[in-house]
Amino acid sequence: xxxxxxxxxxxxAQLARIREIAGHDIxxxxxxxTHFDHFRPFDEQVCELLARVPLTRDQWQTAPLLINPxxxxxxxxxxxxxxxxxxxxxxxxxxxxxxxxxxxxQFEVAEILNLQGIRDAARTRRTAGSEAP
Numbered sequence: 001x002x003x004x005x006x007x008x009x010x011x012x013a014q015l016a017r018i019r020e021i022a023g024h025d026i027x028x029x030x031x032x033x034t035h036f037d038h039f040r041p042f043d044e045q046v047c048e049l050l051a052r053v054p055l056t057r058d059q060w061q062t063a064p065l066l067i068n069p070x071x072x073x074x075x076x077x078x079x080x081x082x083x084x085x086x087x088x089x090x091x092x093x094x095x096x097x098x099x100x101x102x103x104x105x106q107f108e109v110a111e112i113l114n115l116q117g118i119r120d121a122a123r124t125r126r127t128a129g130s131e132a133p
Contacts, residue, residue, distance in 0.1 A: 104122035
């Protein structure tokens, strides 16, 4: 599995937890520093950001990818749309959460979200006559 890290650096404990939850080893962690100019279009900056990721066209479509998204929601939304366009499906992402009652703040891996699976399940709720749970 290739972990594309668009967020803060991950600790050894976080990486161990990712391996535990995913049930896969992490073959590579690619750190992609993400700093955006709020006065430029985000879609252009996401394309520039992904141009720095050393993956081939085939790897975008076939490699097992795990994404640690950036913290700013609009950047993440554009990033996920661009990755979907390159890969043909929504990626799997990490969700981190703050550890309670710790100073200075620390974060732990909360879950791994299979966005394609979530999307596929949501499609079943849009069929005629179906109601959301």
